[in-house]
Amino acid sequence: MDERASAMARVWQVVRAIPRGQTLSYGEVARRAGLPRRARWIAVALKAAPARPGVPWHRVIGANGRIAFPQGSRPHREQAQRLRAEGRSVEKGRVVPLARSARPDDLDAWLWKPGPSD
């Protein structure tokens, strides 16, 4: 079984595990998939993601809450729309962090943290 395929499967699995309305950064997805420092590669994996079952790719955002697609682009609008449909607000291409912390440098604010109840 080739490593590339299993790595990709791990990425999809991690992304599929993100609950509705929650987000993870590319870097965090990479770490959880056992691919530290390969944030860029996550994009490759998501592009290759199966359409059906489908992975919630819109829950994966940049490290600063930025939607990675160019503003105004089709995919950018779709991602923003999907996130808003799950209750998150997006302002100027940026996903507004969850209320727990307003500090823009606090990654935890928009990173989903698995809690004891999960």
Next chain:
DNA sequence: GTTGTGACGACTT
């Protein structure tokens, strides 16, 4: 084989 590019990220100017 080399080069440029990109749905990234951490750092430094």
Next chain:
DNA sequence: AAAGTCGCCACAA
């Protein structure tokens, strides 16, 4: 705040 730089690495040309 904005722009560079560098590390990372799959892919296409």
